[in-house]
Amino acid sequence: MKKPKRALMHLIAPVILILTLFIFSCSDSDTSANIELSFPSEHYDAALDGRLIVLISEQNETEPRFQLRDDSKTCQGFGMDVTDWKPNEPLKFDMEAFGYPIHSFKDLPSGEFFVQVLFHKYETFNRADGHVVKLPMDRGEGQQWNRAPGNLYSTPQKISIVNGKFPELTLKLDQKIPPIAEPEDTKYVKHIKIKSKMLSDFWGRDMYLGAHVLLPEGWETHPDVTYPLAIMHGHFPSDFGGFRTTPPDPNLESDFSERFNVEGYNRIVQQEAYDFYKTWTGPDFPRVIAIKIQHPTPYYDDSYAVNSAAQGPYGDAITYELIPYIEKQFRGIGEGWSRFVYGGSTGGWEALAVQVKYPKEYGMCFAACPDPIDFRAYCLVNIYEDENAYYKEGTFRKTLVAGHRDNLGNVDATLRDMNYRELVLGTKGRSGQQWDIWEATYSPVDEEGYPKRIWDRLTGKIDREVADYWKENYDLAYILKRDWAKHGNDWANKIHLYCGDMDNYYLNNAVYLAEEILSETSAPYYNGEVDYGDRAEHCWNGDHENGNHISRLRYHRMFIKKYVEKLHTVAPKGADLKSWRY
Structure with missing residues (x-):
């Protein structure tokens, strides 16, 4: 009885090996696909630096570049830094690039989608402190990466993703966002x-x-x-x-x-x-x-x-x-x-x-x-005492920290979600978004001249030295x-x-702490006002009637x-x- 089993195993082993190699080759194909990009010299005749952002959405009623957001209605994005990209020169997108909300191309779901690529253009600044940095100059739009004049983007294209395999794409960034007209004076x-x-x-x-x-x-x-x-x-x-x-x-x-x-x-x-x-x-x-x-x-x-x-x-x-x-x-x-x-x-x-x-x-x-x-209430993070911004950690579990809520307290984004979206839009504090500007304002600069991180953007671990700098200068x-x-x-x-006591970003918590400090002032007493709106959301300004x-x-x-x-x-x-x- 044993000999036939051995014979059978000799036959099965090569089959298992072939299947294993096939499975690995299929999984490798997830990231071996190419997205090849170029831009025409009619838009720019010199090399460009900036950030490439690949956007993938389920619908195209609004362009994918307008659909990347913090909550569950977001589209998918991947980001990649680019240096010295020449006109008409094919450039392959990095298929290992970090993504939000799904981190890897290979984990994308199967289905029919629309893909669009946008290039956010940077300029080089030779600062007085001796640092040379590459950053996006505002061009009248208010630092909106998806609306900035001069940025390039492709026409949305429909694609199919099957069993995690992303299709081969060749896209031309042939669209350029036009300048914004200066406002005109009036009597008033x-x-x-x-x-x-x-x-x-x-x-x-x-x-x-x-x-x-x-x-x-x-x-x-x-x-x-x-x-x-x-x-x-x-x-x-x-x-x-x-x-x-x-x-x-x-x-x-x-x-x-x-x-x-x-x-x-x-x-x-x-x-x-x-x-x-x-x-x-x-x-x-x-x-x-x-x-x-x-x-x-x-x-x-x-x-x-x-x-x-x-x-x-x-x-x-x-x-x-x-x-x-x-x-x-x-x-x-x-x-x-x-x-x-x-x-x-x-x-x-x-x-x-x-x-x-x-x-x-x-x-x-x-x-x-x-x-x-x-900053004891930097939204829901105490930067002086917490070890991690993304999680409340216990011995047996850790809980994600909330980032945004509605007026009933329903959470629709975590703090990690919000930071990961910014990481797709720009490295080194260059997303043009909320958490990055706080660092650009409050932090000392690193060895390259960019703002030091208050916490590691991938892990959430807080840097205590940066926190101390924030305290003395901007708390x-x-x-x-x-x-x-x-x-x-x-x-x-x-x-x-x-x-509002139901501020969407939990900003009321810091106001409570500031009120305690103000209420204890003397010689002189602060003699101002602190007021809260019952169940009021973000932007409440003291109006109890409307x-x-x-x-x-x-x-x-x-x-x-x-x-x-x-x-x-x-x-x-x-x-x-x-x-x-x-």
């Missing part, structure tokens, strides 16, 4: 742009700052009046879009806001903009100059309005170059008490940051839903506590914080009135508080 809205000497010296090339300026009613007919300056910080806005001199368009096709679950939200936005115009020009609104600062950097759509190692002296450039220029051009009073700052989210952090960093140069701040102002709540004895007299009556979808459109009219009502608490004796109230 003016646009300025100045070359910053400070920033140009740091970056080794001409760098500019700008602002959209909203003039008060009667500015032209009161040539001898000087005005307070209302400074709005926040993400790169294209214009004073919240100021509309005509009624809403009756032919506007109604849309639906998924975020706010509101039908016809575009009509609401137009109506609010028109209502603001009527309020601004009405008889009872304070006459001030309102501005929106424009300070995009090679890392983000704005600089966070402070000096930093990786981005340069943006805080000083804005405070000592841009704002005095605006006041001189448009008759601002030009004194610290007559300038106040406000904003939400990024703008909320910036409003508090410049008040903290420049105590005498700004007269009051109103910070709504600010980015983390206490606003800690700095307030540390320096209250020195600057308390200049901060008193000026600090106002607002946040929902988020309305209150977020009323920053100007709300905070300008609040400032004027409190102005007497910060204005020096003899200050002109009347001539501009005509």
